[in-house]
Amino acid sequence: MNSQWEAVIGLEIHTQLSTKSKIFSGAATAYGAEPNTQACAVDLGLPGVLPVLNKDAVRRAVTFGLAIDAEIAPHSVFARKNYFYPDLPKGYQISQFELPIVGNGHLDIEVDGETKRIGITRAHLEEDAGKSLHEDFHGLTGIDLNRAGTPLLEIVSEPDMRSAKEAVAYMRKLHELVRYLEICDGNMQEGSFRCDANVSVRPKGQKEFGTRAEIKNINSFKFVEKAINHEIERQIDVIEGGGKVVQETRLYDANKDETRSMRSKEEANDYRYFPDPDLLPVLIEDSLKDEVRATLPELPDAKKQRFIDQYALDNESATTLTSSRELADFYETVVKASGGEAKLASNWLTGDVLGALNKAGLEISDCPVNAGRLAGLIKRIADNTISGKTAKQVFDKLWNGSDSADEIIEKEGLVQITDTGAIEAIVDKVITANPVPVEQYRAGKDKALMALVGQIMKETQGKANPGEVNKMLIAKLKN
Amino acid sequence: MHKKNLSELAAGLRSKEFSSVELTQFFLGRISQHQDLNAFITVSAESALQQAQAADQLLAAGNAGPLAGIPIAQKDIFCTLGAKTSCGSKMLDNFIAPYNATVVEHFNSAGAVMLGKLNMDEFAMGSSNENSFYGPVRNPWATDCVPGGSSGGSAAAVAARLAPAVTGTDTGGSIRQPAALCGITGLKPTYGRVSRYGMIAYASSLDQGGPMARSAEDAALLLQTMAGFDLKDSTSVDQAVPDYSTGLNDSLQGLKIGLPKQFFSAELDSQMAATIQAAIAEYQKLGAEVKEVDMPNLNLAIPAYYVIASAECSSNLSRYDGVRFGYRCKNPADLTDLYTRSRGEAFGAEVKRRILMGTYALSAGYYDAYYLKAQQVRRLISDDFKRALSEVDVLMGPVTPSTAFKIGEKTSDPIQMYLEDIYTIAINLAGLPAMSIPAGFIDGKPVGLHVIGNYFSEAKLLNVGHRYQQVTDWHQQAPKGFE
Missing domain, CATH: 3.90.1300.10 (Amidase signature (AS) domain)
Structure with missing residues (x-):
């Protein structure tokens, strides 16, 4: 970005709450069912039906509010947002407008080593709409109302972000949080976590915000970054070209990597919000807040700090290991089962294990090497039964089979040679057989030592401890 | 039978x-x-x-x-x-x-x-x-x-x-x-x-x-x-x-019977008034006591009602859009045509009148003057009744x-x-x-x-x-x- 300009970004994130049934009906919310098989009379908006609020959705909203240190409204109100659309069965969406359930909280993000606090204006409950299907209907449009009535928590940030990078960091942090709290499955392909971005630019130093554009429905971290960056550039181009940014809604086209206008402010709907007379105000008592607070899990920031303090981890490893609750739990299980090998466990998890998972496209919950088996491996590294190099071999076998580390080491004869006499005999043999590098080393060429170590490791089939070999070799050569 | x-x-x-x-x-x-x-x-x-x-x-x-x-x-x-x-x-x-x-x-x-x-x-x-x-x-x-x-x-x-x-x-x-x-x-x-x-x-x-x-x-x-x-x-x-x-x-x-004086104003038809008074006299014979009560906000009921009821109906009747059930116009040219003709052809004049009134009352810039005001009036009317019914x-x-x-x-x-x-x-x-x-x-x-x-x-x-x-x-x- 041109350094004269500053971007101002706020995000609205729709998180689908993972309740069993819909927010105002008893129909199931499971994804991927045959069209219109998970829509009951209430979801279809049939004449005479009435909404009944799902208490679990309220509880999840309260959980979120407490986790971001927000105000939980003792009295919040559902309102109708009126507009016509074929996949909006009632002709209005039940949402919250003036009195949302969650107000005024915050989330801390970290970008380039700096911590920044992002304000969260509000979070409100609402129902999702259905889906219009434009393919397979020969020019007509099909309507699938399975998704209609799925509970959403719309989380609205303050315009506190100044770059696409910050926006992505915020979005990732929020994604991590809702999954920690187990209020949302976070599945972005299935639309469980969707983002609208409000973007404007202003000359650096100016206090007033520029005119903003809203980019709708961006469903991946990568696209959020691209879409925002593209939009920032577009707006700067418009202004520098002597034009004015118009307030409008834009759509991001991932294929063309561009945003395009959807509708201007003038074309925007007047939603005619008013309190939904079919629903009573939502009253949240302190007892519910206390009850939810008592069941809150350890939150990512607290967990990360604890990992740093308790396991002496560096910031980066702690960040990685606490990026999901499952990974953090996995880590702690390994540490415990390995008898407290915190450092080794961290190295192995953030390195080989995550690398292998990534390559295989698996989540930690599907890891073929469970925490107990990984701990078995780490124990053998810690007590010098095997070398680090051998350990990688063992890990491959753990990944591809069902044997324990001990069984693999046993079967493959991978136990490190700890018998000093046996190693000494091989060292002596190699010194005798390689007079050239021996002379070179004695003449001051340290590199020559590597050739000798390599020979010794070859002779021991890698089962000698390289550190021990080094020590012994140097002692002998100096004699 | x-x-x-x-x-x-x-x-x-x-x-x-x-x-x-x-x-x-x-x-x-x-x-x-x-x-x-x-x-x-x-x-x-x-x-x-x-x-x-x-x-x-x-x-x-x-x-x-x-x-x-x-x-x-x-x-x-x-x-x-x-x-x-x-x-x-x-x-x-x-x-x-x-x-x-x-x-x-x-x-x-x-x-x-x-x-x-x-x-x-x-x-x-x-x-x-x-x-x-x-x-x-x-x-x-x-x-x-x-x-x-x-x-x-x-x-x-x-x-x-x-x-x-x-x-x-x-x-x-x-x-x-x-x-x-x-x-x-x-x-x-x-x-x-x-x-x-x-x-x-x-x-x-x-x-x-x-x-x-x-x-x-x-x-x-x-x-x-x-x-x-x-x-x-x-x-x-x-x-x-x-x-x-x-x-x-x-x-x-x-039994204490309250007669809101606003119900018995000079505008009430004399025959109607006489008939109602005769019925109340019958209650007195049954042992009831009668007193007049004042409900000053009753005259606001009709305007408040037509704002609130119309506002709610404009939203409640949005589901009749010709998409899923009910009347659908013949050969709609596009989505807007489907909506406007289905609703235009199937709703009667009074329903349309109230949808229009309600849509207007809820519109940006008018909400406070109409819907919110009507809700305030509604509260005043309820209070009138509460006061009266605490006495009778x-x-x-x-x-x-x-x-x-x-x-x-x-x-x-x-x-x-x-x-x-x-x-x-x-x-x-x-x-x-x-x-x-x-x-x-x-x-x-x-x-x-x-x-x-x-x-x-x-x-x-x-x-x-x-x-x-x-x-x-x-x-x-x-x-x-x-x-």
Whole structure:
């Protein structure tokens, strides 16, 4: 970005709450069912039906509010947002407008080593709409109302972000949080976590915000970054070209990597919000807040700090290991089962294990090497039964089979040679057989030592401890 | 058989004087004989006879409730599984609900027999039943006159003895005004007493279903079946339903009756005033005490009502878009055309008028001036009632400014039509229960006495109605040709 300009970004994130049934009906919310098989009379908006609020959705909203240190409204109100659309069965969406359930909280993000606090204006409950299907209907449009009535928590940030990078960091942090709290499955392909971005630019130093554009429905971290960056550039181009940014809604086209206008402010709907007379105000008592607070899990920031303090981890490893609750739990299980090998466990998890998972496209919950088996491996590294190099071999076998580390080491004869006499005999043999590098080393060429170590490791089939070999070799050569 | 009240019919069924099938056939016969009243939109003879057969078996087994085998009819606003539910609109002329309203379920479990679905103003918007897609209903007392509305078919059917008792709904007077104009007993319960699930919404914060019958005694039996908390309706109230019949004969000695002076202003027709005063005098004879009460905000009820009800209806009726059910225009060119023509062709003028008013009242820039202000007025009116009802047990006055008017007389002037509900609307805004009971005649046309009670005082209202009906016979008189 041109350094004269500053971007101002706020995000609205729709998180689908993972309740069993819909927010105002008893129909199931499971994804991927045959069209219109998970829509009951209430979801279809049939004449005479009435909404009944799902208490679990309220509880999840309260959980979120407490986790971001927000105000939980003792009295919040559902309102109708009126507009016509074929996949909006009632002709209005039940949402919250003036009195949302969650107000005024915050989330801390970290970008380039700096911590920044992002304000969260509000979070409100609402129902999702259905889906219009434009393919397979020969020019007509099909309507699938399975998704209609799925509970959403719309989380609205303050315009506190100044770059696409910050926006992505915020979005990732929020994604991590809702999954920690187990209020949302976070599945972005299935639309469980969707983002609208409000973007404007202003000359650096100016206090007033520029005119903003809203980019709708961006469903991946990568696209959020691209879409925002593209939009920032577009707006700067418009202004520098002597034009004015118009307030409008834009759509991001991932294929063309561009945003395009959807509708201007003038074309925007007047939603005619008013309190939904079919629903009573939502009253949240302190007892519910206390009850939810008592069941809150350890939150990512607290967990990360604890990992740093308790396991002496560096910031980066702690960040990685606490990026999901499952990974953090996995880590702690390994540490415990390995008898407290915190450092080794961290190295192995953030390195080989995550690398292998990534390559295989698996989540930690599907890891073929469970925490107990990984701990078995780490124990053998810690007590010098095997070398680090051998350990990688063992890990491959753990990944591809069902044997324990001990069984693999046993079967493959991978136990490190700890018998000093046996190693000494091989060292002596190699010194005798390689007079050239021996002379070179004695003449001051340290590199020559590597050739000798390599020979010794070859002779021991890698089962000698390289550190021990080094020590012994140097002692002998100096004699 | 049509002269018997509900407990006499129940006794007749038990003594085998007649079977439910015979009773049902008898009323089906009367319905077909008096089709010219146009009280029914749908007559469900076949399913009624099946229900009657089942009821006869239940009766024979000896474990049937008080309404078992008794024919009733539903206002066509209550969804009925398998039978058309039109709500008086072309929009739903092809709509068969895949479920029963909670009220309908209650009648089914009681073993009642549903004769059919009753005519009404389209989407319950109207005071004369002239806004029905199925044509106006005639008042049995004067067939060139309206029966009132929106529950016009309900009131006419009971007055003409086409059904012993029926249901109605009341958003601004739609049970009480037609009950008054047709000389029957109609009770609008406290908001939240009867489930609205399956009752097609007009104005959700005002709509309430209730019984329409010949007497308070019959209305009590009906309400007993209709009332109760419903998990499917968040606005229904989780409060135990009392026995509405046990206190019917309680003494009225010392009953405090309040007469809102705004109900008895100089504008009230002198004959109407005299008739209402005569009814109140009857209560004094029964031991009641009368005092005047002041309710200064009552004159704001009509404007507040038309803002709130219209706002809610503009949203409630958005679902009729031609997409999933109901009327769809032919060959829509595009989505906008589908919406505008489907709604334009299927909604009647009054429905369109209220949707437009409501859309306007909720629009950006007007919300505070209209909707919010109307809600504030609503609070003031409720406070007036609370104050008055802290001093007296019930309030009394007229239900309507005049008796039944001629078909066509007020159709060209919506404001005149809206003024029909001048005495009834405030009660809906406050959510209170209120009843109309027959209190005499002017020029051969019935007059209704309005009795308004405190929240959940339905048993008291029925007691007040019943005692009056023990000493008067207005409610037993039948229109000529329907005796």
